[in-house]
Amino acid sequence: MRPETLDNLHRILGDKGIVTGADVHEGYYTDPRGLGDVRPNVVLRPASTAELSQIMKVCHDTAQPIVVQGGLTGLVTGARPQHNEVVITMERMNGIESIDVKAGTITVLAGTPLQVVQEAADAAGMVFPLDLGARGSCTIGGNLSTNAGGNRVIRYGMTRDLTLGVEAVLADGTVINSLNGFMKNNTGYDLKQMFIGSEGTLGLITRATLRLYPKPKTQVVAFCAADSFDAVADLMAHMRTGLGADLSAFEVLWAKTYAAVLSDVAGIKAPIPQGHAFYVLVEMMGSDAAHDTEKFETCLGQALENELIVDAVLSRSNAEIDALWDVRDGMAHAMGKQQPSVGFDISLSVADMKVIESELLRRLQAALGDVRLFIGGHLADGNLHLVAKSLKEGPQPRDTIQEIIYGWVGEVGGSISAEHGIGLLKRDYLAQSRSPAELALMRALKLTMDPKNLLNPGRVFDMGTAPMAGNAKAPTP
CATH class of the missing domain: 3.30.70.2190 (Alpha-Beta Plaits)
Incomplete structure (x- = not known):
């Protein structure tokens, strides 16, 4: 980053809002997959939507790519910084803005941990039903950007089903306020849905109005x-x-x-x-x-x-x-604890779940010899988690395992990502679950909203390369 750009950002954020050089600790480039390969030179810590808007205007004018971070609990390395990226962390945009028990809504800042939202709802005699194992660390902004699922999707739905409105900042600093508390609002396109599940590639979510429910008795x-x-x-x-x-x-x-x-x-x-x-x-x-x-x-x-x-x-x-x-x-x-191993988060029909263990073991063992497979998950909403572990000497043959499992998921019409997102880890396999027409529309939307490719570049798909054809990487079983 050029010195004059850094000076502009310092004027916007002050001493508390920017971390540089040796002060950038491992917490800004470590996630559940481990320590990242790239230590960022600059971490920006906005405390308000106005500050974030100004940051993005500067980054847009200087074509500076950014990666946005919530609690860094994601499992697809989507929030890990890559070369030449500046980190924007939402850790200071943290707090409950309002609760309306009669309307059954709560409005929160994007950096607020999920558990804080749950506890605020509980104190008001209500419940916010989204629940994940990382509840104490993951943030609402991250939950929204990945459309998190969790344990009670069968009853309450995914994060998008619990969201009435969002506020977001676009790549050029424009603020989009689609923050409302209405269940019914048919005034044109539902703009909030563009940001939910887009993994920070179309805009940066700053606030959200979420649905609350009465506490079960x-x-x-x-x-x-x-x-x-x-x-x-x-x-x-x-x-x-x-x-x-x-x-x-x-x-x-x-x-x-x-x-x-x-x-x-x-x-x-x-x-x-x-x-x-x-x-x-x-x-x-x-x-x-x-x-x-x-x-x-x-x-x-x-x-x-x-x-x-x-x-x-x-x-x-x-x-x-x-x-x-x-x-x-x-x-x-x-x-x-089954390390070294390769993990998966997929959606399937119940009929395909019946044969998943036998079919995947057959294919994996034919290619790799002795393999262990661990399976479990949210059966009622079609989401399974699994871990595959080759017992061959040496490093895990990650590419081969992924090609076999994602290839089979594509064959049966499943989803390669049920609730964890795509990030960087699953990017090369996205076409197993999305058609060429869908991918082309996604890329066109990205190009329209972020023409300089500054927001979480390379996540979900690479704008510089064409996506691979469906089943292209799947080996012959």
Whole structure:
């Protein structure tokens, strides 16, 4: 960056708003994937939308690329700085602006941690239902930019479903205020949707108005065992029919994943013995304290009678609810310990989930020999997480594993990214899930809104190269 540009930015932000040189610590280029390759020379810390707008005007005039950061909890290296990029962190744009309990809305700054929003809603007697394992570190701006999912999508939807309006700054510094609290607003294009899920490539989200819901009066959780995938799928249909909209989570662990949770995650006790093919966490959140537990128990009892499940443990206290959820949340920790390995976040039809383990193992073992596969996730919304681990000597054959798994996902019409985004890690495989016409429209939109390619350049797709054709990298199984 030229000295005069740095001076202009310093005048805008003051001493607290800019970090340079040796003062740039590892926290600005480290994410869950590890330490980045590039240490940024400049980190900009705006405290308001007005300051961010001025920053972007300077960057636009000097053609300075930027990368925006929230909590740096993303799993696709989208917020890691690359060569010649300046970091813009939203850490000072942090706080709750207003809560309207009657309207069921909360307006927050983009740098606010998700847990802070949850706690503010709770204090107001409401609930903000988005929930992720990184809740204490991830920020609302990051949740919006990646359209985060989490544990209760089946009931409340993705982040975009919880968002009524956003404010964003464009590449040239223009401020777009689509911040409103209306559920119905058919006044032309819904501009907020361009920014939600675009991973900071079309504009930088600064504020959001989010939906709140009344607190559930009851929460009941069961942990179950099933001996076939058909039984799991039938159980999901049965619980949906019996519980309706009160079904709030349906999480499934394959047997090897359950075993890894019990062996590799400290403090986890087995609610059900090993030896079954699948383990399912079912949760109900309702509003009828007098009858909800009875309804849940009846529904679960019918599942046992119909042999959809072979064993079950039902929560009787908040402590037991937490303990059962700890088993499910232990999946991420257990998968993370299978190193070295390659992780995936995909969406599939339920029919394809039935064969995922056998089909992927067949292909992976044909190419690589002995392979371990760990699978689990949010079955009811079609999202599975998996980790593949080759036992061959030497570094993990990451490219081969990705080509095989993403190739199969493309063949069956699935999504290579269910809730983590594309970033840099999945960019070369985007055409497995998007048609050439869709990719061309995305690139045209990027070119229109960011013609100098300054906002998170290279994320999602590379504007300098054509996207690869669908299944182009998929090997012959």
